[in-house]
Amino acid sequence: MxxxxxxxxxxxxxxxxxxxxxxxxxxxxxxxxxxxxxxxxxxxxxxxxxxxxxxxxxxxxxxxxxxxxxxxxxxxxxxVSFTAEDTAALYELRAQFEPVACRLAVPRLGEEDLAELEELDARMQAIVAGGHDPAELTGLNNAFHAIFVERCGNRHLAIALQALFRPAIVTRTFRQYDPRSLERSMQAHQQLVEAALAGDGEWAEAVMRSHILSTRHATAGTTSDADV
Amino acid sequence: MxxxxxxxxxxxxxxxxxxxxxxxxxxxxxxxxxxxxxxxxxxxxxxxxxxxxxxxxxxxxxxxxxxxxxxxxxxxxxxVSFTAEDTAALYELRAQFEPVACRLAVPRLGEEDLAELEELDARMQAIVAGGHDPAELTGLNNAFHAIFVERCGNRHLAIALQALFRPAIVTRTFRQYDPRSLERSMQAHQQLVEAALAGDGEWAEAVMRSHILSTRHATAGTTSDADV
DNA sequence: CTCTGTCATGTTGCATGCAATCTCGCAGAC
DNA sequence: GTCTGCGAGATTGCATGCAACATGACAGAG
The missing domain is CATH 1.10.10.10 (Winged helix-like DNA-binding domain superfamily/Winged helix DNA-binding domain)
Known part of the structure; x- marks a missing residue:
């Protein structure tokens, strides 16, 4: 695409x-x-x-x-090196801001955007079903989230949000995939796709928020994150 | 510090x-x-x-x-050149994000930060009282807002917010100062100083939000902004 | 043995030269 | 008269040379 x-x-x-x-x-x-x-x-x-x-x-x-x-x-x-608090703060902020971008983006998504969302979702699920390859999974996940951010209709919000969640990727090194939270993330992604297809920005916003908060919780105890 | x-x-x-x-x-x-x-x-x-x-x-x-x-x-x-919608969107976003930074920052402000806030407020009021010099006013106003952003305790939020409200300053060129909204802004600043002195983050957050929204409204009809 | 002053090394920051790309105007053909 | 192709000028992007600053080791004094 x-x-x-x-x-x-x-x-x-x-x-x-x-x-x-x-x-x-x-x-x-x-x-x-x-x-x-x-x-x-x-x-x-x-x-x-x-x-x-x-x-x-x-x-x-x-x-x-x-x-x-x-x-x-x-x-x-x-x-950059992150402390546990830094990571927590980052999630706190993402939870507040990214859903907003999500709500703004949904009504603006075109056919090809929706198709890409579905494809990314499918590929991630395939990876989870098989033996997961962390690196590829995060790449796809970033692409998935990026679609919403980039289509939010405001260049500056996009820049701001990139600044917020780009840094998170550096903490992914030692991540450990918890099967349960992973499954939950996959379901959230599916719901996001559905909401996007339905053109329901508010729904997508809510799903995104809970998605991020859930992920934050899953990483609360560790110094790594799991932003899938 | x-x-x-x-x-x-x-x-x-x-x-x-x-x-x-x-x-x-x-x-x-x-x-x-x-x-x-x-x-x-x-x-x-x-x-x-x-x-x-x-x-x-x-x-x-x-x-x-x-x-x-x-x-x-x-x-x-x-x-960069902005359309009226761009500016409106920018304010919309600032209204959502900057107050959060404000709430986070207030408990972290040190003596010198508070002193600086008071001084900046005083200087702005002095300018408004006399013949206003637009350029100097915006400079002071930026500095005023910057204090909250920079002290929010999260580097990345600061970066993100700079991305959001830095661009706004370029639209200030043709701004016209409406005495009434100017007066209202000054009162908001005063309240922000009070909230900061009291260490009340939530109060500051609320004031900041209404401050920004009020400003947005004041600029709704024009292609310029008035982010004071 | 500890501390301090000096020096050597390495790295960044700034200046400048050169090549690739883009823009714009003009001439010529149809 | 209009369109196409060419060429000169200008501007960015990349490479490299030089100076300033920071870091670390080592020697010497206390």
Whole structure:
């Protein structure tokens, strides 16, 4: 489904190489290849990716603006590290804001959006049914949630929300999948699809809220999250 | 409590020159020196500010990430332009989100924060009492609101909110000050200070919400806003 | 043994050169 | 007269060189 592959929502669309580097770093961070707190050196990354320092700098700044890395003036960037409270606060906020975007988005969803939602839902269920692959599951889940955010009809809300739930992906590394909460999440996704198909924004909003709160609860005891 | 002085909230803290350029561009945009839709050329700005293109590039990217300028791949940056609906939506969202930050922030405010709030309030009132200088008024107002956002205790909420209410400042160019709504805003600010001094987050939240909604209403008929 | 001052190293931040891309105007053909 | 193709100018994007700052080790004094 077309979907902007690297441009995301905030359209900080830079060049060609720069986008590639950004996407690569984003993937590595979200898949836990970089440990939390690990320093990211411009030159090392540049050599490793076969580009110069400039696009790496750009990508790191972009990640910093999105809250995925911390930067200190003359020291550079390091992957953000979350405390348990940080994660809890993040969920608290998502629970308040993302449902709003959801309600706004539902009436605006087109045919292809709905089709994509159904497909993503189906693929996630397939993964859960079989042996689950955490990395792929979160990717699909992010895409699923992203549809609502990106279609909310307000660029700035999209930017704001990306800033809120992008950082959450870095905490996913040590996640443990609890079968029960996973099942509950799948049901929530199904309900979201139904609500979307029905064009019922309020329903979708309510489902999304309980979905997020339920997930928050499931992760209350651990330092990891499970934002599926 | 350390206080970051120039790093703002999202701490995309870059270098020295880069920050200066960013601040300068932000000021010019918010004061309407750059028209909406106007293209911003790197080299021209660099010459004008007496620096090289690099820090200008960085600043523009930062502004793009915050939604203050639009960038297209090989064309550069231009100041965002808002339709009336965009502005309305922005207020709608602020009304939902900023009060939450306000509630979270109030219990966390220190002595110096309270003192600053009082001072900012006093200065704004002084300006309103005399002949008002729009530019300075909005600057103070932004600072006033920023205190709550920055002290909300969650970095990511701060980033998200900056994304929401930073863009609003660009629409201020043609604003017209309606004496009555201005007076109402001043009273709201006073109440916010009182609530903050009392440490009553819920009160502050309620005041902030009505403050924003009132402002939205005041700007409903125009294409400009009046976020004081 | 501990603490402090100095120095070497590494990294970021800024400046500049070069290539790729886009835009716009103009000439020529139909 | 209108449309198409070409070319010059301009602007961004990437690469690289240089200077400033921060960090860490080591030597020397107390």
């Amino acid at each position: 077309a979907q902007e592959q690297a441009g995301e929502a905030g359209e900080p669309a830079s060049g060609d190489v720069s986008d590639r580097v950004y996407a690569e770093l984003l993937t590595r961070i979200s898949e836990g290849e970089f440990a939390a707190g690990e320093r990211l050196f411009e030159q090392a990354l540049a050599r490793q990716l076969g580009v110069s320092r400039t696009p790496v700098r750009d990508a790191l700044k972009r990640l910093a603006a999105e809250g995925l890395v911390d930067t200190t003036p003359n020291k550079g960037a390091q992957v | 350390a206080q970051e002085q120039a790093g703002e909230a999202g701490e995309p803290a870059s270098g020295d020159v880069s920050d200066r350029v960013y601040a300068e561009l932000l000021t010019r945009i918010s004061e309407g020196e750059f028209a909406a839709g106007e293209r911003l050329f790197e080299q021209a700005l660099a010459r004008q500010l007496g620096v090289s293109r690099t820090p200008v590039r960085d600043a523009l990217k930062r502004l793009a990430a915050e939604g203050l300028v639009d960038t297209t791949p090989n064309k550069g940056a231009q100041v």
